Amino acid sequence: MAPLRVGFVPEHFSTPIHFAHAHFGLDATLIPFPSGTGHMITALRASEIDVGIGLTEGWVAGLGKGEVTPEFGDGGYRLVGTYVETPLCWAISTGAGRDEITSVDSLKGGKIGISRIGSGSYVMGYVLADEQSWLAPTAGVGTEKESASPYSDFVVLNTFENLRNAVNSGKADFFMWEHFTSKKYYDSGEIRRVGEIYTPWSSWKIVAATGLVEDPRVEDLLAKLDQGIAYFNENQEEAVKYISTALDYSEEDAREWLKTVRFPEKTAGVDLKVIENTIEILVKAGVLFHGKGMQSGAMIAKTR
Incomplete structure (x- = not known):
């Protein structure tokens, strides 16, 4: 075979x-x-x-x-x-020069960069929103007539490189990716760390x-x-x-x-x-x- x-x-x-x-x-x-x-x-x-x-x-x-x-x-x-x-520890990252983004709180209503719809980076955006109490009370309770998204846009970018470029160009405001994979780019100054979130599984x-x-x-x-x-x-x-x-x-x-x-x-x-x-x-x-x-x-x- x-x-x-x-x-x-x-x-x-x-x-x-x-x-x-x-x-x-x-x-x-x-x-x-x-x-x-x-x-x-x-x-x-x-x-x-x-x-x-x-x-x-x-x-x-x-x-x-x-x-x-x-x-x-x-x-x-x-x-x-x-x-x-x-x-998994997901690091929350923004662009090196995005001085207006000062904390996780400032990401509410922003443009989240994701690799694909349905990917971990997409799913964890909602987990973060739940952790931060950005979701309306009706979200997920059995109906798809969901309240407004906690983000203004989900920007599909496919690759980690594209995600890094997008937060620097302003195409996206932030993205989430595994901590150690992101760390190299914090150390080089290409992107900036805003926070982190762990999977509850x-x-x-x-x-x-x-x-x-x-x-x-x-x-x-x-x-x-x-x-x-x-x-x-x-x-x-x-x-x-x-x-x-x-x-x-x-x-x-x-x-x-x-x-x-x-x-x-x-x-x-x-x-x-x-x-x-x-x-x-x-x-x-x-x-x-x-x-x-x-x-x-x-x-x-x-x-x-």
């Missing part, structure tokens, strides 16, 4: 995937998606990839929005594994195209990822070297990130309670709506 086509985000979190491929014979075609989870959802539904390793909120929002149409069949994918146990999940959830190649992938994670945990210096050379992070930032991240011993399976909690928060934030879209149990092909 042909190797699985596996989509992943080419950031520091991908290090165990690299180790599984380099040291344990992971037989897969690894396809980078620097634009993130929303792009992988599109690729899964277009049968361009077979498996995606991406952000929990993106996967859940993609299935929970009710996008189950003849075009997408049954949503296109299911959750089969857990890749990262810890939350474990941050990364593994999905497979719906027709492949029982495929033995998926089981093999998960087993190889387990080996890559074990190697990562036991060879931190090799991890630092890889992250600080192949992935363009500083050695200092690589070491700091290692203190914050925890991968599972076994990637197979997803905790139903984690997905239920994610849906509950996304409903509260106005991303999902009660009674619409796929329910939590149906999203998961393999439970823990």
Whole structure:
């Protein structure tokens, strides 16, 4: 059988995937998606990839929005594994010269830059708005007659580079991206940090195209990822070297990130309670709506 086509985000979190491929014979075609989870959802539904390793909120929002149409069949994918146990720290960034933006409070009603509709950067915009009490009381309570958006515009920019350029040009006022990936550009002075927000859930999940959830190649992938994670945990210096050379992070930032991240011993399976909690928060934030879209149990092909 042909190797699985596996989509992943080419950031520091991908290090165990690299180790599984380099040291344990992971037989897969690894396809980078620097634009993130929303792009992988599109690729899964277009049968361009077979498996995606991406952000929990993106996967859940993609299935929970009710996008189950003849075009997408049954949503296109299911959750089969857990890749990262810890939350993700999203840094909130603006342009270096945007002196009018002084705090998170000043972002209300602004233009938020996102990679794609449905991506983590899009979803977390609503989570931030909920945390800051910018949402009207009716948001997410079961009706799509939603109140006015907390932002004046969602500016779709696809890539991290475009997001950085947009906050400097004024096309967008702010965006959210993973902390350590953003930090290099704070250090260089290209963009400025406004604040941060953590996901209220474990941050990364593994999905497979719906027709492949029982495929033995998926089981093999998960087993190889387990080996890559074990190697990562036991060879931190090799991890630092890889992250600080192949992935363009500083050695200092690589070491700091290692203190914050925890991968599972076994990637197979997803905790139903984690997905239920994610849906509950996304409903509260106005991303999902009660009674619409796929329910939590149906999203998961393999439970823990």
